[in-house]
Amino acid sequence: MKKNFLLLLTLLSAVQIFANVSLPKIFGDNMVLQRNKPIPIWGWAEANEKVTVQFNHQTRSVTADKNGNWKINLDKEMAGGPFQLIIKGGNTITFNNVLVGEVWICSGQSNMSFQVREAVNADKEIAVSNFPDIRQLYIPNTIGATPEKDIAQGEWKTCTPETVEDFTAVGFFFARELYNQLKVPIGLINTSWGGTMVETWTSRKAFESSDEFKSMITKMP
16 A cells, blocks of 8 residues: 555656746846847646746747647847746746846857966956856756757856856956947856867767768767
């Protein structure tokens, strides 16, 4: 009897987890969304579940497909905030302190992964780096033969003297200059990985279309 109860409890928990609306970890508190472009919001839910997204003055709804996938494109927004991004289904998810501005991918090898704490005059730069409209999302280094639907973990961090030392130095100084000129929020998505070879940044499709490398990619899973 006890074994059957535990099995039932496990099954009910699994159903509840699947039924809950969820989003990739690239979405979070303090994130920056790209201005002047349609804003894609996507995630997972129970099959055929109605999902509603609210942002600023916009409200959009969609029905998840048979696999539980859903996506909504919000209308473009001008730079501004902070806003709340609210996603409702069987549960409700609320992201706070969301800004709209310029979003940049900071990718590459050691020159991009080089952190502010290692920069020239780092102590002085860190001490005056209070820029609440500059944020960074660091993407953990993981290996995969095919694209993943989500990242292992992620947290958007607002630029302060307490957090900026972990920012990509090239990305931060670029963001600071851009912010000083444009006066709009700046989001950095840091996907750098020092010491990697250029081949690891090349898509399977590009390898397969290359006479020089297509034989190599056939050995990959």
